[in-house]
Amino acid sequence: MLEATVEMSQKDKFLSHFGMIDFSFDKSPFKEKRKEAEDRLSNMEFPTSKTEYWKYTRVNKLIRQEYILGEQELSSEIDLGVPTENCLVFINGYYSEELSWTKSEEGIDFMPLSKAKEGNQPLADRFDQLSKKEEIFSTINSAYHQDGVFFHAKKGKLAESVYYVINISAGEKAISNPRNMVIMDEGSSAKMIFKNLSASEGYSFTNQLTEYFVGRNANLEVNKIESESDEAFLISNDECQQDESSQFKINTISLSGALLRNNLNIDLNGSHTETWMNGLSLLHGKQHVDHHTLIHHREPDCVSHELYKTIADDASTGVFNGKVYVHPIAQKTNAYQSNANMVLTDEAAVYSKPELEIYADDVKCSHGSTTGQLDEEALFYLRSRGIGQKKAIAVLLNAFLSDLVEHIGVEHLREEVQAVIDEKYSGVK
Amino acid sequence: MASEEELLEEITNSEYKYGFVTNIESDKAPKGLSEDIVRFISAKKNEPEWLLEYRLKSLKIWQGMIEPEWAHLQYPKPDFQDLHYYSAPKPKKKLDSLDEVDPELIDTFNKLGISLEEQKRLTGVAVDVVMDSVSVKTTFKEKLGELGIIFCSFSEAVQEHPELVKKYLGTVVPSADNFYAALNSAVFTDGSFCYIPKGVRCPMELSTYFRINEAKTGQFERTLVIADEDSYVSYLEGCTAPMRDENQLHAAVVELIALDRAEIKYSTIQNWYPGSKEGKGGIYNFVTKRGLCMEDSKISWTQVETGSAVTWKYPGCILKGDRSVGEFYSVAVTSNHQQADTGSKMLHIGKNTKSTIISKGISAGQANNSYRGLVKINKHATNSRNFTQCDSLLMGNKCGAHTFPYIEIDNSSSKVEHEATTSKIGEDQIFYCKQRGMDEETAINLIVNGYCKEVLNQLPMEFAVEAQKLLEISLEGSVG
Numbered sequence: 001m002l003e004a005t006v007e008m009s010q011k012d013k014f015l016s017h018f019g020m021i022d023f024s025f026d027k028s029p030f031k032e033k034r035k036e037a038e039d040r041l042s043n044m045e046f047p048t049s050k051t052e053y054w055k056y057t058r059v060n061k062l063i064r065q066e067y068i069l070g071e072q073e074l075s076s077e078i079d080l081g082v083p084t085e086n087c088l089v090f091i092n093g094y095y096s097e098e099l100s101w102t103k104s105e106e107g108i109d110f111m112p113l114s115k116a117k118e119g120n121q122p123l124a125d126r127f128d129q130l131s132k133k134e135e136i137f138s139t140i141n142s143a144y145h146q147d148g149v150f151f152h153a154k155k156g157k158l159a160e161s162v163y164y165v166i167n168i169s170a171g172e173k174a175i176s177n178p179r180n181m182v183i184m185d186e187g188s189s190a191k192m193i194f195k196n197l198s199a200s201e202g203y204s205f206t207n208q209l210t211e212y213f214v215g216r217n218a219n220l221e222v223n224k225i226e227s228e229s230d231e232a233f234l235i236s237n238d239e240c241q242q243d244e245s246s247q248f249k250i251n252t253i254s255l256s257g258a259l260l261r262n263n264l265n266i267d268l269n270g271s272h273t274e275t276w277m278n279g280l281s282l283l284h285g286k287q288h289v290d291h292h293t294l295i296h297h298r299e300p301d302c303v304s305h306e307l308y309k310t311i312a313d314d315a316s317t318g319v320f321n322g323k324v325y326v327h328p329i330a331q332k333t334n335a336y337q338s339n340a341n342m343v344l345t346d347e348a349a350v351y352s353k354p355e356l357e358i359y360a361d362d363v364k365c366s367h368g369s370t371t372g373q374l375d376e377e378a379l380f381y382l383r384s385r386g387i388g389q390k391k392a393i394a395v396l397l398n399a400f401l402s403d404l405v406e407h408i409g410v411e412h413l414r415e416e417v418q419a420v421i422d423e424k425y426s427g428v429k
Numbered sequence: 430m431a432s433e434e435e436l437l438e439e440i441t442n443s444e445y446k447y448g449f450v451t452n453i454e455s456d457k458a459p460k461g462l463s464e465d466i467v468r469f470i471s472a473k474k475n476e477p478e479w480l481l482e483y484r485l486k487s488l489k490i491w492q493g494m495i496e497p498e499w500a501h502l503q504y505p506k507p508d509f510q511d512l513h514y515y516s517a518p519k520p521k522k523k524l525d526s527l528d529e530v531d532p533e534l535i536d537t538f539n540k541l542g543i544s545l546e547e548q549k550r551l552t553g554v555a556v557d558v559v560m561d562s563v564s565v566k567t568t569f570k571e572k573l574g575e576l577g578i579i580f581c582s583f584s585e586a587v588q589e590h591p592e593l594v595k596k597y598l599g600t601v602v603p604s605a606d607n608f609y610a611a612l613n614s615a616v617f618t619d620g621s622f623c624y625i626p627k628g629v630r631c632p633m634e635l636s637t638y639f640r641i642n643e644a645k646t647g648q649f650e651r652t653l654v655i656a657d658e659d660s661y662v663s664y665l666e667g668c669t670a671p672m673r674d675e676n677q678l679h680a681a682v683v684e685l686i687a688l689d690r691a692e693i694k695y696s697t698i699q700n701w702y703p704g705s706k707e708g709k710g711g712i713y714n715f716v717t718k719r720g721l722c723m724e725d726s727k728i729s730w731t732q733v734e735t736g737s738a739v740t741w742k743y744p745g746c747i748l749k750g751d752r753s754v755g756e757f758y759s760v761a762v763t764s765n766h767q768q769a770d771t772g773s774k775m776l777h778i779g780k781n782t783k784s785t786i787i788s789k790g791i792s793a794g795q796a797n798n799s800y801r802g803l804v805k806i807n808k809h810a811t812n813s814r815n816f817t818q819c820d821s822l823l824m825g826n827k828c829g830a831h832t833f834p835y836i837e838i839d840n841s842s843s844k845v846e847h848e849a850t851t852s853k854i855g856e857d858q859i860f861y862c863k864q865r866g867m868d869e870e871t872a873i874n875l876i877v878n879g880y881c882k883e884v885l886n887q888l889p890m891e892f893a894v895e896a897q898k899l900l901e902i903s904l905e906g907s908v909g
Contacts, residue, residue: 107832349838365851368846
């Protein structure tokens with residue numbers, strides 16, 4: 001009887017993992033922000049099957065696991081294969097100076113968040129402004145985040161280099177809360193790549209959150225490559241705010257991991273902005289990938305494009321839930337949402353929920369969602385011209401994904417993704 | 430408001446033609462819902478034991494449920510203990526001529542092209558001449574009887590064909606399905622029942638008959654349509670004429686059952702009182718409609734929704750049999766302060782099943798119009814096909830149009846397509862029409878009608894004409 005009373009709730013048990021982290025390095029206002037998030041957590045619960053926002057994704061198996069705070073160093077070598085001048089590497093949420101390298105560029109700050117917290121005013125002003133206060137995983141990150149990247153492009157700066165950020169889950173049962181911040185001042189431009197990798201087999205959990213502030217006339221392209229081990233759990237929150245006439249593009253490329261959940265929230269705070277949200281998911285095994293996007297058109301004359309494609313093989317599950325919200329003032333909005341899925345086996349499943357919520361009349365909003373399989377006729381056409389079955393399938397799948405690959409604005413990354421596609425589907429049944 | 434109520438009193442349908450009710454003038458159950466009330470209703474209707482048990486079981490289920498809040502609707506929740514769940518319709522004051530009827534209503538009737546005879550009947554004006562409809566009704570009944578078609582009120586069916594009712598009641602919409610279905614299952618008062626025997630093709634639109642037969646069925650209506658193997662029926666419920674009803678809450682349940690190779694075409698036009706221009710009053714319409722398709726059968730839903738303050742309605746099909754087909758065509762118009770959350774559910778269970786959803790929403794004034802749909806393809810429903818199109822038209826900058834589709838696919842041989850658009854009427858289209866001498870209002874009517882054509886074409890002919898006019902009336906004054 002006594003045992004029952006001392007048993008901890010699922011949530012407390014999960015949160016107890018973070019009790020050991022030393023946050024004494026945080027000063028004001030970061031210390032207070034943490035405290036606020038921690039207070040909010042006491043009234044929150046993990047999503048259940050009844051939670052609409054998590055309808056198709058069960059987090060039970062994720063939160064039930066035992067975790068440990070991972071090592072801050074790698075025990076084995078890992079080939080990062082990053083051809084760039086600027087790369088910050090984080091291991092289980094901690095900055096690894098040893099593995100990182102940077103070449104300073106004038107007008108750009110690129111450093112670990114922990115370092116930027118020591119007196120960087122733009123960071124202090126904006127930190128934790130965009131994170132979703134009502135979402136439990138975001139709040140956990142706000143309360144217990146370790147380190148991450150701070151990127152700041154100053155006014156009018158056009159970054160020459162491509163900026164890489166690599167998060168590595170190392171060691172079995174590793175848990176981490178990486179936290180990133182990107183600030184683009186007026187008229188600046190940059191391209192960034194965020195990669196999630198695993199350095200070992202076995203499960204791990206990464207709960208990351210990135211805030212992007214894209215200033216007036218600024219242009220930011222973000223490429224996210226999710227390529228962890230097949231047992232890894234990843235929840236990724238990307239929160240973006242766009243000012244007038246800015247451009248923001250985000251490509252999310254999900255390649256491996258047991259459970260991936262991407263929450264992408266964009267707030268259009270100025271008029272004449274343009275936004276691209278792209279997602280490419282190549283699923284295999286028992287993978288479960290869930291993309292949730294929400295874009296708030298708060299000002300007139302903004303354009304947004306959304307293109308998500310999934311190929312679900314084996315017993316995998318792909319989820320897409322996109323929402324376009326057009327506020328009454330946002331006249332002349334032009335929003336397009338497209339979701340195309342290909343299901344390759346009977347064990348695989350795809351759930352799609354493209355939503356529109358529109359309160360302005362002079363708008364053009366549309367969405368399309370298709371789910372199907374390879375076009376038999378196209379396949380026959382290729383075969384009748386002497387192309388083998390495997391090759392013909394590869395050609396068609398390649399064509400299906402090509403428009404997304406073209407969206408990647410960094411050439412060597414585009415080649416890298418193309419190589420993954422070629423390898424993955426050259427041997428398709 | 431008082432005058433409004435008087436008006437309602439005057440113009441609501443007065444005739445009550447079902448024979449089973451006699452001497453019930455004083456019957457009105459006390460407010461509130463309890464086991465006693467359910468027993469009272471059941472006893473009043475002289476129902477068999479099994480039906481009473483069904484009602485009581487439903488009541489238990491309902492008591493354990495909470496009102497759903499997921500719909501994109503905002504309205505004050507009805508107080509379920511402050512309602513009368515049974516009040517026998519009483520003959521109302523008869524009017525002597527159409528001159529006494531609200532001129533606004535007459536105006537609407539004329540616009541809809543409803544015949545004078547029918548106008549009188551709808552408004553409750555005493556008709557001196559023995560109305561044609563009585564004889565028409567009998568001929569219809571004879572003709573249908575010859576074919577073995579049963580078409581009667583639900584209460585009549587319970588008395589005369591209990592075996593059919595018992596076999597099929599609640600098989601498509603179980604009591605535990607949702608809050609309002611459970612409520613309906615506990616307290617439903619009447620409705621219609623239709624059975625088409627094997628291999629019979631119903632020779633007429635049951636709509637025609639229905640119109641003549643129409644009577645006040647109360648706020649908790651229950652409809653059960655069964656098409657036995659190889660049969661066909663086209664059924665129309667509702668009316669284009671404005672229905673002003675004093676009951677604020679309507680929670681109906683409609684169950685369709687299409688057995689092997691049968692086809693049911695169900696059309697409905699709903700034009701309940703939408704509330705005043707300021708959004709006061711109006712009817713809450715919370716309806717559960719669902720069809721079950723066995724092998725090679727087909728169910729087609731067509732709806733034109735222009736009335737009610739709040740609509741909550743998702744006609745759906747369970748495509749259980751192989752090669753069955755489900756269709757849903759809908760036009761939903763909301764203006765002033767109306768709100769609608771409507772759409773369709775298509776559950777593909779059998780192999781080679783097909784479904785089509787065409788939904789057209791029009792939102793004007795300060796109204797909100799949402800499409801909410803589910804297309805689910807089960808793992809074993811191989812080679813299934815769905816096509817969904819939902820378009821929204823916005824008129825004015827204070828209204829909203831929303832789309833919430835759920836698409837779930839569990840196998841690799843099915844194809845599902847969904848597309849949705851939201852926009853306003855193109856200025857170039859209006860310009861084109863005006864340039865050819867039409868005024869703006871006519872131009873908009875023309876464009877709106879063209880926009881809804883795909884759905885209106887599915888309606889039985891005479892109703893399609895009325896529905897077109899109804900759209901015009903519903904959108905009157907909402908432009909400019």
